[in-house]
Amino acid sequence: MPKRTDLKSVLVLGSGPIQIGQACEFDYSGTQALKALREEGIRTILLNSNPASIMTDPGRADATYLEPLTLPVLEKILEVEKPDAILPTVGGQTALNLAMDAHHAGILEKHGVQLIGAQPEAIRKGEDRQAFKLLMDELGLETCRGGFAHSLEEARELLKVTGFPAIIRPSFTLGGSGGGIAYNIEEFETICQRGLDLSPTKQLLIEESILGWKEFELEVVRDLDDNVEIICSIENLDPMGVHTGDSITVAPALTLTDPEYQRMRDAALAVIRGVGVETGGSNIQFALHPETARIIVIEMNPRVSRSSALASKATGFPIAWVATKLALGYRLWELPNAITQMTKAAFEPVLDYIVVKIPRFTFEKFPQADAVLGTQMKSVGEVMAIGRSFQEALQKAVRSLEEGHQGLAGALEGKLDLARLRERLLIPGPQRIFWIYQALKAGHSVEELHRLTKITPWFLREFEEIVILEGRLRGFSIDRLPEELLEKAKRAGFADAQIAAFCGASEDEVRARREALGLRPAFKRIDTCAGEFQAETPYLYGTWEAGAPAEAHGAELRPEGSAQEVRYVDFSEAEPTDRPKAIVLGSGPNRIGQGVEFDCCCVQAVEAIRASGVEAILINCNPETVSTDFDTSDRLYFEPLTFEHVRAIVDREAAAGKLMGVFTQFGGQTPLKLAGRLDGAGVPLLGTPHKAILDAEDRERFGEVLRRLGIPAAEWGMATSLEEARAVAHRLSYPVMVRPSFVLGGRAMAVVFDDAGLETYMREAVAVSEDQPVLLDCFLDGAQELDIDLVCDGTDTAVAGLLAHIEEAGIHSGDSFAVIPAQGVDPAVLATVEAQSRRLALELGVRGLLNLQWAVKDGVAYCLEANPRASRTVPFVSKATGVDWAGVAARIGIGQTLKQQGVQDGVAKAVCV
Numbered sequence: 001m002p003k004r005t006d007l008k009s010v011l012v013l014g015s016g017p018i019q020i021g022q023a024c025e026f027d028y029s030g031t032q033a034l035k036a037l038r039e040e041g042i043r044t045i046l047l048n049s050n051p052a053s054i055m056t057d058p059g060r061a062d063a064t065y066l067e068p069l070t071l072p073v074l075e076k077i078l079e080v081e082k083p084d085a086i087l088p089t090v091g092g093q094t095a096l097n098l099a100m101d102a103h104h105a106g107i108l109e110k111h112g113v114q115l116i117g118a119q120p121e122a123i124r125k126g127e128d129r130q131a132f133k134l135l136m137d138e139l140g141l142e143t144c145r146g147g148f149a150h151s152l153e154e155a156r157e158l159l160k161v162t163g164f165p166a167i168i169r170p171s172f173t174l175g176g177s178g179g180g181i182a183y184n185i186e187e188f189e190t191i192c193q194r195g196l197d198l199s200p201t202k203q204l205l206i207e208e209s210i211l212g213w214k215e216f217e218l219e220v221v222r223d224l225d226d227n228v229e230i231i232c233s234i235e236n237l238d239p240m241g242v243h244t245g246d247s248i249t250v251a252p253a254l255t256l257t258d259p260e261y262q263r264m265r266d267a268a269l270a271v272i273r274g275v276g277v278e279t280g281g282s283n284i285q286f287a288l289h290p291e292t293a294r295i296i297v298i299e300m301n302p303r304v305s306r307s308s309a310l311a312s313k314a315t316g317f318p319i320a321w322v323a324t325k326l327a328l329g330y331r332l333w334e335l336p337n338a339i340t341q342m343t344k345a346a347f348e349p350v351l352d353y354i355v356v357k358i359p360r361f362t363f364e365k366f367p368q369a370d371a372v373l374g375t376q377m378k379s380v381g382e383v384m385a386i387g388r389s390f391q392e393a394l395q396k397a398v399r400s401l402e403e404g405h406q407g408l409a410g411a412l413e414g415k416l417d418l419a420r421l422r423e424r425l426l427i428p429g430p431q432r433i434f435w436i437y438q439a440l441k442a443g444h445s446v447e448e449l450h451r452l453t454k455i456t457p458w459f460l461r462e463f464e465e466i467v468i469l470e471g472r473l474r475g476f477s478i479d480r481l482p483e484e485l486l487e488k489a490k491r492a493g494f495a496d497a498q499i500a501a502f503c504g505a506s507e508d509e510v511r512a513r514r515e516a517l518g519l520r521p522a523f524k525r526i527d528t529c530a531g532e533f534q535a536e537t538p539y540l541y542g543t544w545e546a547g548a549p550a551e552a553h554g555a556e557l558r559p560e561g562s563a564q565e566v567r568y569v570d571f572s573e574a575e576p577t578d579r580p581k582a583i584v585l586g587s588g589p590n591r592i593g594q595g596v597e598f599d600c601c602c603v604q605a606v607e608a609i610r611a612s613g614v615e616a617i618l619i620n621c622n623p624e625t626v627s628t629d630f631d632t633s634d635r636l637y638f639e640p641l642t643f644e645h646v647r648a649i650v651d652r653e654a655a656a657g658k659l660m661g662v663f664t665q666f667g668g669q670t671p672l673k674l675a676g677r678l679d680g681a682g683v684p685l686l687g688t689p690h691k692a693i694l695d696a697e698d699r700e701r702f703g704e705v706l707r708r709l710g711i712p713a714a715e716w717g718m719a720t721s722l723e724e725a726r727a728v729a730h731r732l733s734y735p736v737m738v739r740p741s742f743v744l745g746g747r748a749m750a751v752v753f754d755d756a757g758l759e760t761y762m763r764e765a766v767a768v769s770e771d772q773p774v775l776l777d778c779f780l781d782g783a784q785e786l787d788i789d790l791v792c793d794g795t796d797t798a799v800a801g802l803l804a805h806i807e808e809a810g811i812h813s814g815d816s817f818a819v820i821p822a823q824g825v826d827p828a829v830l831a832t833v834e835a836q837s838r839r840l841a842l843e844l845g846v847r848g849l850l851n852l853q854w855a856v857k858d859g860v861a862y863c864l865e866a867n868p869r870a871s872r873t874v875p876f877v878s879k880a881t882g883v884d885w886a887g888v889a890a891r892i893g894i895g896q897t898l899k900q901q902g903v904q905d906g907v908a909k910a911v912c913v
Contacts (some may be wrong), residue, residue, distance in 0.1 A: 004329040011083040013095035014048025021377045024093040024596035025309035025624040026055040029090040029320035036324035051876045052597035054626045078111040089117035089303035117327040122276040126302030129205040146207030155192045158206045165209040170199035211241040212454035213287040217913040218268040219311040223331045229348045232311035239454040245377040251355040280323030280634045283307045313623040315349035316526040334784045340533040352530035356393040360589040361430040373428040381590025384623035386541035395493030400640040406495040408437045409470045425452040440467045478505035490544040523574040539630035576656035583662045585671035586620025599625040601870040601886040605666045608887030610735040645678045665869040685850035687893035696866040715778040722762045728776045737777040739758040783857035785808040792841035796898045798884045799905045801877035809855045821908045848889035881906035
């Protein structure tokens with residue numbers, strides 16, 4: 001069937017600001033939707049209020065409204081733009097709720113606008129828990145015993161049906177917000193009251209507990225001909241009771257029997273048809289009793305979701321793009337498979353690899369927060385890893401988290417508190433898998449751990465195999481380590497650094513031993529069809545083949561004992577070209593201080609590189625982002641951002657020649673931390689050189705630069721012990737700002753007012769060492785803070801934007817209101833800050849982006865710190881000035897000057913806050 005011809009313009013609703021439960025996965029789905037619409041010649045209008053996202057970049061839509069997602073704003077846009085339809089299914093709960101509000105208010109009917117992707121009745125049936133429960137009863141599908149309450153009295157009545165523990169879920173809230181598990185009457189009444197306050201319909205669903213059951217999700221897509229396909233099955237490693245956004249999940253589902261899967265699949269098809277989602281993607285969640293195999297339908301989302309982004313990246317099937325095309329009237333059999341370009345979207349994806357997702361938490365920033373995981377989502381981001389086995393994918397995912405763990409082994413080493421072990425296992429927390437690993441090492445059985453955690457024994461046995469392998473590795477020095485054991489360890493996901501720790505060697509020694517044996521990672525393509533068809537799109541992951549000796553393939557071996565002896569055939573599918581190319585390192589998992597704004601910078605950089613005729617290669621491990629869309633870059637490597645993984649990719653790409661180098665300045669602190677080792681290994685860094693990075697990041701060196709240029713700075717000092725810190729604090733006089741070196745987003749930074757506060761900080765806040773000293777600054781009380789972003793090509797400097805903070809200094813710049821152009825600051829001070837910033841950029845030797853922070857007190861501007869990379873303000877400044885500053889910086893890195901690009905200082909087009 002051809003697409004609809006009556007749709008000339010479509011309004012896409014975004015998801016607004018990033019929040020827990022609704023993050024950059026909707027930037028990804030919205031960007032895909034806009035791309036799909038524009039490919040069909042449809043005029044696109046976007047309503048979204050988030051300046052940090054790629055979706056709101058000029059040129060993504062034909063008209064972009066950076067406005068609040070409210071009914072009055074929506075109606076004004078409908079009056080001006082007169083779109084034919086609204087697409088509400090790619091902007092999360094915010095967009096869906098706004099579309100439903102507009103429907104109920106009669107605004108859609110008044111302006112003759114229809115919804116596409118999902119109709120109001122389908123949204124109501126999927127989102128209204130009472131309607132959904134009644135529908136499941138009609139379909140003969142089982143749901144939890146329970147009912148609905150609109151008051152505390154009604155809630156108490158339902159306790160007679162559910163008993164304790166009781167699960168409480170408010171209707172129409174996001175990420176389980178306001179819900180919880182009640183074990184007694186006090187908890188029950190507290191959670192119910194909170195849920196009633198947060199639910200826009202003042203409705204609670206109260207159900208029997210299915211804690212400990214297995215949890216599964218199916219990503220389902222349907223077209224107008226009622227073709228339905230399962231895109232991906234996802235299994236939660238954590239049992240029911242932990243929100244799926246906080247759960248470790250695995251794709252495809254690994255522990256279902258075929259009859260169980262077929263029953264679940266049939267139920268999913270009945271649900272999407274019964275709810276009436278005409279076109280597009282839905283996420284349907286199930287619980288399965290591990291002993292009776294009783295299957296319960298938990299809920300469904302009649303829109304693309306966080307899991308849709310994960311499923312898209314796991315399979316290579318672009319759900320949001322397909323869903324948008326289906327909303328325009330296409331059928332699945334008419335749409336191409338974007339990866340193979342030979343098959344059709346009607347082919348259900350098949351995986352010949354394992355995908356593991358692990359959530360990223362930021363509890364260290366909120367010491368008072370409850371770190372127990374339950375039905376209310378608490379994670380701020382996630383990582384995904386791909387491997388040929390569960391063990392390999394799991395350990396790669398642990399590395400991707402950037403929490404200091406190289407894998408399961410080694411984490412929490414020496415911290416096994418046997419007195420609290422049972423508590424750590426019983427109560428779900430962000431580090432429970434590491435406690436399970438340590439418990440297995442201490443001799444606890446799989447059966448005992450299953451009884452305590454309710455995690456499926458199959459997963460626990462996989463953990464146990466890693467424990468056994470670690471024990472075997474510890475029995476050898478690196479030069480005596482058997483080749484077969486080394487290969488087995490790599491296939492189980494062990495990093496070189498882990499093997500080095502077990503064998504009493506350095507990471508470089510392990511790498512050298514591995515390479516002497518010819519053991520190198522092979523890079524495989526995601527192809528959606530388990531190798532049945534050739535993948536045309538280079539979307540790659542690294543793995544270790546099961547040891548195919550070269551002689552088995554007729555390869556010629558070099559003389560015995562040669563350091564370059566070839567032992568294994570390379571089954572890699574990377575196929576690097578000999579074109580000029582540049583690698584961009586992504587920002588890894590979202591966390592507080594490093595979120596979607598850095599992904600925005602990476603995408604802008606990649607697009608500028610490609611437009612300049614240079615091949616752009618991107619490395620990242622975040623499944624939620626636009627950067628990990630398989631057609632954003634010329635080649636995507638979905639790999640952890642660690643030295644070992646990045647170095648392997650660099651070696652692979654450099655082997656074909658013309659690798660210009662690696663960009664470390666667009667992904668925040670994550671790639672910047674790799675710059676030193678890459679530089680030391682002889683990998684060329686594009687843009688700002690490593691010396692300039694050190695001069696800016698190292699406080700002592702930066703202080704020397706400021707002294708040399710005569711630029712005022714607040715007095716400061718460094719300390720590696722409490723005694724030194726106290727001496728520095730007395731010299732500066734309290735209050736002082738205290739922080740560790742090389743951190744992002746102000747982690748562990750505090751203002752200290754006396755010796756007692758300093759002692760508490762030094763004891764509890766950070767690990768202090770010679771390599772990681774603490775910095776103490778004189779705190780400029782009552783100062784005004786300024787943020788300035790610049791780009792420099794070594795000869796000329798352009799000021800991208802100068803922002804004034806509305807709060808006084810002391811509130812982190814990421815938490816401050818900021819305004820451009822700077823308001824309420826003496827123009828002479830602004831001129832001084834601009835001039836001094838230009839001098840600093842040239843003196844430091846920056847090639848690309850530089851962010852500087854200043855504090856103004858008594859008419860004097862003090863330079864606080866320098867970040868020789870993209871900052872979180874860059875996308876905001878880009879929107880305010882209409883210049884793609886990350887793209888400008890990327891072009892500098894590949895040899896284009898500011899003059900050649902015709903770039904001058906940025907000028908704000910309006911007052912932007």
